[in-house]
Amino acid sequence: MCNFLIHSKTSAMGATVVLLAWACILSVVTAQDEVSICQSLDYRALTRELQNEHQCMILEKLQRDFEADKNSRESLLNDLVRRIDKLSKKISKLRKAKDDEREKPLKFSPALKGVPLIRDCHELLMNGITRSGVYSIKMPLGRILNVWCDMETDNGGWTVIQRRMDGSINFTRLWDDYTFGFGNANSEYWIGNENLYQMTTYYNYTMRIDMYGWDNDHAFAEYGIFFVSSEQNGFQLNIGNYRGTAGDSLNYHNDMKFTTEDRDNDKWFLNCAAKDGAGWWYKNCGYSSLNGLYIRDGNKTISPDGIIKGIIWFHWKWLYNYSLRKTEIKVKPTLAVKIERELFANVDDLPPTQEPPREEVEIEHFEEEVEEEIREEEIEQDLDIQG
């Protein structure tokens, strides 16, 4: 094919030959089965003028094809540019939406539209919101939080700071998580110690713990004094003025700093948080652990190695091996609690707390403490005798 090219290399036709070669290649490509026009005897028999005219026609065709090709490429390119432009707009729109989402304060419930940000659920109640649900509140330093507002219990207006109900949220977490809070206001959460500290600078707060057992039984513990110290002071617990039906399983923990697996502030020679898989104001280790592991069967809180886990409030049932089904720790300004109780006088009835005999109770980690107390008593007696 096209073997005339070899002979014509030495000829003087130069560029024309090159064009002819293109025409030849084109004819070969477009009609492979046919005999090339360049090879045909008819073509060779043409006079020089006719051959030139033929070449001119081919040149024109090549130019036309080239133009058509160029146009189609240009339109393809334009199309591509348009698509890229569209895509980049879409990407920047998505990026902006994501940034907005990040900066946006937590969503208001529909009922809150037009209501300015409030400090706690009691203020919300004062704004006419009477339905329990998730609402946004503002911390003193401007942080916005989603919390569950209990608008039913004891005249309503309670800001829930901890909630356990189904084990959907992992409470085995480290210091930073317990500091800033975790979970979901619709289900289980810990509001965060820093938020607790900030929030309890607003007013004097009363803290109430509602707890539910596996037989739909319910009890509560209330502390007329409640505040948490700053992180510098280990988010120390400050409580007082107990009343309730659940027994006081928190007084023992009063004045304790918060302990997590990575921050041991308890009095035990090991780390109570690491043992219980939770964060709490542990002492040695204590009578309560409401952030403990969620255990579906309330009777399986003692693992095979004998370590007691679970959501514990010892004094309700006088049991360590009973993990609660549901808990809610909530706060409300103490003044509001007092005034509303005087006004509405529908305070919870307080049946006497059931107190089974102590000898049946299994005490956790208290041997050391009891021994210490006995030792102290002995020393005192010795001193008395010496005196």
Ligand SMILES: [Ca+2]
């Ligand atoms: Ca310790």
